[in-house]
Amino acid sequence: MNPRTIWIVFRKEVLDIIRDRRAVAFMIIMPLVLIPALMYLISTFALSSEKGIAERESTVAVVGAEDAPGLLAYLRNEERQRFNPPGESELDIFVIEDQSGVNAFIEVLDNLPASAEAGEIRSLIDSKQLDAVLVVPPDFQSQLESHDEGLNLRIDFLSTSDRSEKAYQRLRRSLSAYRERVVESRLTAASLNAKIIEPFETAGQDMATGQERAGEIFGRILPYMIILMTFNGAMFPAINMAAGEKEQKTLETLLASPASRIELVTGKFVVIMLTGVISSVLSLVGMYYGLSMGEIGARLRQVMTLSIDTSTIVMAVLLVVPLAFVFAGVLLTISVFARSYREAQGYMGPLTILIILPAFASFLPGVELNYTLSMVPVVNVSLVLKKVLAGQGFEVMHYYALTFVSTLVIAGIAIWLCARMFKNENAIFKV
Amino acid sequence: MISVKNLSKIFKDRKRGEVRAVDNVSFTCDPGKIFGLLGPNGAGKTTTLRIIATTMKPTSGSVEVDGLDVQKQPSQVRAKIGFLTGNTGLYQRLTAREVITYFGQLNGMDRKSIGPRITEIAKWLDMEDFLGTKCSKLSSGMQQKVNIARTIVHDPPVMVFDEPTVGLDILAARSIVEFIQFCKNQGKCIIFSTHIMREAERLCDEVAIIHKGKFFAQGTVDALKQVAGEQEFEEAFVKIVGEE
Numbered sequence: 299m300n301p302r303t304i305w306i307v308f309r310k311e312v313l314d315i316i317r318d319r320r321a322v323a324f325m326i327i328m329p330l331v332l333i334p335a336l337m338y339l340i341s342t343f344a345l346s347s348e349k350g351i352a353e354r355e356s357t358v359a360v361v362g363a364e365d366a367p368g369l370l371a372y373l374r375n376e377e378r379q380r381f382n383p384p385g386e387s388e389l390d391i392f393v394i395e396d397q398s399g400v401n402a403f404i405e406v407l408d409n410l411p412a413s414a415e416a417g418e419i420r421s422l423i424d425s426k427q428l429d430a431v432l433v434v435p436p437d438f439q440s441q442l443e444s445h446d447e448g449l450n451l452r453i454d455f456l457s458t459s460d461r462s463e464k465a466y467q468r469l470r471r472s473l474s475a476y477r478e479r480v481v482e483s484r485l486t487a488a489s490l491n492a493k494i495i496e497p498f499e500t501a502g503q504d505m506a507t508g509q510e511r512a513g514e515i516f517g518r519i520l521p522y523m524i525i526l527m528t529f530n531g532a533m534f535p536a537i538n539m540a541a542g543e544k545e546q547k548t549l550e551t552l553l554a555s556p557a558s559r560i561e562l563v564t565g566k567f568v569v570i571m572l573t574g575v576i577s578s579v580l581s582l583v584g585m586y587y588g589l590s591m592g593e594i595g596a597r598l599r600q601v602m603t604l605s606i607d608t609s610t611i612v613m614a615v616l617l618v619v620p621l622a623f624v625f626a627g628v629l630l631t632i633s634v635f636a637r638s639y640r641e642a643q644g645y646m647g648p649l650t651i652l653i654i655l656p657a658f659a660s661f662l663p664g665v666e667l668n669y670t671l672s673m674v675p676v677v678n679v680s681l682v683l684k685k686v687l688a689g690q691g692f693e694v695m696h697y698y699a700l701t702f703v704s705t706l707v708i709a710g711i712a713i714w715l716c717a718r719m720f721k722n723e724n725a726i727f728k729v
Numbered sequence: 730m731i732s733v734k735n736l737s738k739i740f741k742d743r744k745r746g747e748v749r750a751v752d753n754v755s756f757t758c759d760p761g762k763i764f765g766l767l768g769p770n771g772a773g774k775t776t777t778l779r780i781i782a783t784t785m786k787p788t789s790g791s792v793e794v795d796g797l798d799v800q801k802q803p804s805q806v807r808a809k810i811g812f813l814t815g816n817t818g819l820y821q822r823l824t825a826r827e828v829i830t831y832f833g834q835l836n837g838m839d840r841k842s843i844g845p846r847i848t849e850i851a852k853w854l855d856m857e858d859f860l861g862t863k864c865s866k867l868s869s870g871m872q873q874k875v876n877i878a879r880t881i882v883h884d885p886p887v888m889v890f891d892e893p894t895v896g897l898d899i900l901a902a903r904s905i906v907e908f909i910q911f912c913k914n915q916g917k918c919i920i921f922s923t924h925i926m927r928e929a930e931r932l933c934d935e936v937a938i939i940h941k942g943k944f945f946a947q948g949t950v951d952a953l954k955q956v957a958g959e960q961e962f963e964e965a966f967v968k969i970v971g972e973e
Contacts, residue, residue, distance in 0.1 A: 306834045310823070317822040317863075547818030551879075554782045555835040556808035723785045 299564070303557045307565025315535055315569065324534050325573055329527070329581035337588030345593055356465035357427070359407040361414050362434040368442075369434070372476050373406045404468055412436070419454050429465035430455040442480065512602035513688030521660035521683035523585070524578050524614070525676060528622050529653050531577025532570045533646055536629030539566045540720075541642035544634075549726065559720040560713070563630065567713055570626035575618055606687075613691045613698070614683060620705040621679045625653075627712020631719045637728050660684040672700040675708055730887060730918035731758040731781065736790035738776050738942075750776040752942035753790070758918050758935075760886065763909065765933030766922040767966065773942040774922035775814075778891045781920065782812050794887055808836060811880040811888045815895030821865035825856065825875045828864060829882050836883035843882065850878045853911075870901045877908055888912050890921040894928065906932065926963045940970045 315321050363370050410419075410431065422428045433452040435441075441449055451473060455466035482492045506514070543549040552562065589595060632649070636642035656676035659665055665681065672678045678701040685694045719725055738751040751773045758764035766774045779785040781792055783803040792799040794806045819828050826847060833843040851857045854874045859867060864875065880888070890909060894902035909932055912919055923929055929936050930950050937947040946953055946969045950962055957965035 303835065306831070310820075310827075310831050313827065314820060314822050546821060547816055548820055550779075550784060550814065551812060551817050551832075552835075553784050554807055554810065554812040555832060556804045556837065557835045558804055723779075726784065727779075 299558070299560055303561040304565045304568070307557065307562055308568050311535075311539060311566055311569040314538075315573065318538070321534055321538070321573075325531055325577045326580060329577055329584040331584070333581055333584035334588035334591070337585060338591050338594075341589070341594040342592060351460050351464050354461065354464075355405050356429045356461065356468050357405050357407065358430050358432060358465055358469060359410045359422070359428050360432045360434060361410045361419075362412045362436060362438070363410075365436055366434045366438040368439055369473075369476060370406065372479070373404060373472055404465070404472065416454070420456075423454070423456055423459070423462055426461075429459075429462050430469055432469060445484075508601065508603035509689060513690075515602070517684040517688040518661050520582070520687050521680040522654075522657050523581065524618060524683060525621065525657040525680060526654060527578035527581040528574040528618055529625050529650065530574075532574035532622060532625045532629055535573045536566075536570045536626060537633050537636075537639060537642045537646075539570065540630055540634035541636045541639045542633075544637065545639050553720070553726065560717040563713060563717045563720055566630060567623060567626045567716070570630060571619065571622040574622035574625055575615065578618060579615070607689075610686055610689060610691060613686045617679055617682060617686070617698070617702060617705075620702060620709045621676070623709035624675065624705060624712050627709060627716050631712070631716045634716070634719050635725050635728075656680065667694055667697045669697075669700065672697045673704050675705065679705060730760050730795055731764070731920060732791075732793045733757070733777070733781070734791045736777065736780065736792060737788050738773075738780060738785065739788045749942045751780070751787075754937075754939070754942075754944050755790075756935075756937055756944070756947060758920050760918045761913060761916045762934045763913055763919040763921055763932050765929045765936040766920070766939050767924070767926070767929045767933075767936050768922075768939035769924055772939045774939060775891055777939075778889050778920065778922055782810055782889055783807055808883075809885055809887050811883070811885040812891075813876060813880045813889070813893050814891040815893050815897070817876050819864040819867075819872055819875055819879075822863060824861050824863050825867065825871075825878075826860040828875055829878045832879045833882040836885075838883055846882055846884075847878070850882065854878060869897070870904075873897060873901050873905065877905070881912070886917055888917050888919045888921075890919070892922055892924070894923070894925065926966060930962050938966060938969050945969050945971075 315325075358373075360366070360370060360373075407428075414431075419428075419431045423430065431454040433454060435450060438449065438451075453466055453469050456462040457466075481495065485492050485494065540549070543552060553559075589598060628649070632645050633642045636645065653676060656674070657680050659671075659677045659680040660683065665671075667678075667681045667685065671681060678697075682691075682694065682698050682701045685691055686698070691698060734755050736751055736754045737749065740748045740750055742748050754773075754777065756764060766772075766777060768774055776785060780787050780799065781794065783799045783806050786800065795809050797806045797809070799806050820831075823831070829847050829850070830840070830843050833846065834840070838846070847860065851860055854877060856871065856874045856878065859871055862871075864872060867875065888909075890905075893905050893909070897905065906928060909919060909921060913932075921932065933950065935948065936950055936953060938945045938953070946956060948956070953969065954960065954962060954965045957968040959965040959968060
């Protein structure tokens with residue numbers, strides 16, 4: 299293996315790629331322009347539609363309103379209460395809830411007769427005249443006052459409609475606040491302190507830092523994205539470098555040159571690997587900008603630190619390099635096996651699925667690194683990257699090393715197999 | 730210079746079973762001589778030439794180029810050969826000069842010696858004007874010149890031409906024929922395949938008539954005419970192949 303020949307092949311392939319507008323667009327413009335723009339648009343849209351639903355008043359009708367005057371008066375804001383929606387995490391960034399009062403966003407109509415049928419109610423919700431219906435049983439008020447048991451309030455809604463679902467949640471919250479008031483008044487009537495039913499309260503204190511929270515969330519998503527973008531970036535040049543040469547009718551001439559197969563393959567490999575790594579790094583930069591722009595960026599910064607230190611970047615890139623070599627091997631082998639550019643592209647769909655599935659490991663809860671998983675290609679990189687991006691790379695150094703070495707070994711085998719494929723006359727001269 | 734002994738190549742085809750693409754073929758070619766492989770499409774010409782250029786392996790028999798065995802020293806053999814086929818393409822995004830330089834470098838030349846060599850070749854082939862143009866923008870005649878330049882940039886002692894004029898117009902084909910003549914005058918050992926009688930008649934010192942993988946006759950054009958007892962070479966060819 300002569301490094302000079304590898305260098306010659308490398309330089310020619312780089313020149314070929316940077317003159318190829320499609321390849322450049324795929325590698326640079328897509329991750330740096332398209333990805334951030336898309337992320338920004340999607341998040342802005344999601345925020346604004348979420349906001350739209352949150353700010354919209356829910357229209358609710360009550361069946362049998364005359365039997366529950368107290369409840370109705372409560373729902374109609376005649377008695378407002380300061381109320382914070384409980385149980386919502388700060389991380390749930392899309393939830394914007396009214397803090398002014400439980401009932402502030404509910405408009406209550408009481409014009410439904412007690413005989414209203416389910417079908418009638420359903421069509422009123424379907425036609426958007428109503429968002430939900432509260433069904434009060436007969437004599438609710440008097441039964442409540444006489445402390446009857448087994449009282450039931452029913453809410454009719456559609457879980458498949460955002461506005462109806464929202465009205466349901468609001469109603470439930472209002473009703474439980476009303477129930478608390480009833481309990482309170484009963485306790486007072488019995489000369490008991492209202493606090494008696496709440497002997498203690500619980501308070502959780504999240505000790506995770508903003509950095510750790512970011513690591514937890516991005517540690518799941520990013521490994522998958524990194525692996526996928528590396529593969530995507532390597533795909534186009536790999537097809538070009540063998541199937542493309544066949545189609546351009548330059549492959550036979552290239553193979554008739556004194557360069558050895560392993561030299562040709564290695565030169566091409568390095569270029570494919572680089573395009574993969576570059577496109578995944580650029581996609582990450584693009585995603586970072588997409589997420590830090592506008593309102594979504596401001597919200598993210600409230601709960602997490604969007605920064606990564608140098609050692610994390612170095613460790614991540616070092617792990618992606620051998621993986622990109624493995625991809626280069628698989629892709630180039632397929633590329634030289636294919637008769638044409640088109641045929642090679644046809645193999646890419648199924649192959650992408652084969653890569654996506656193991657890359658998904660970082661998403662799965664409860665999948666922890668161990669020595670066996672550290673030897674499974676792609677899965678190991680996904681899991682180790684998750685740790686590295688969460689800032690825990692040094693804690694799993696043994697798995698990191700094992701993943702690095704095993705991926706490197708597979709990359710070596712891939713180069714060797716690919717060089718064999720370049721010697722295979724059935725593949726080279728296939729018509 | 731080129732010595733082919735009892736060369737056979739068998740392909741395994743799913744539909745047709747075993748196909749003898751080249752069947753026990755032997756010949757030699759010396760420096761300053763042109764050896765022609767004459768035969769119809771599918772006769773085994775391309776396979777023979779690919780084995781000489783080491784891109785295919787023989788099933789049996791031996792091939793030596795300048796004393797080097799094609800199977801044992803394929804890299805060294807390829808360094809001795811300039812290989813040109815009729816349907817060779819060029820890297821469309823590279824300029825003519827870049828293509829020629831790439832193949833010069835792959836053949837072990839350094840940049841210093843490639844520059845003057847390209848100037849020299851460009852003068853012969855009258856291609857100075859478009860050295861800096863991308864191949865995608867060149868006419869087919871110009872592309873043919875770039876291909877020739879790429880083939881001889883490292884000044885190989887052996888030239889292998891596989892139907893080099895196929896698909897070319899009269900003028901481009903003529904310039905190829907002239908180029909082959911030029912290589913002969915330079916003392917190169919040339920092996921050349923064609924299905925065009927006139928080209929074989931005009932260029933070859935020795936011709937082998939190949940059909941279905943077998944050599945039907947071998948010798949000078951005149952000798953073959955005599956054997957067949959025909960004045961016209963084409964008639965002689967048909968008679969020898971025996972398909973009338």
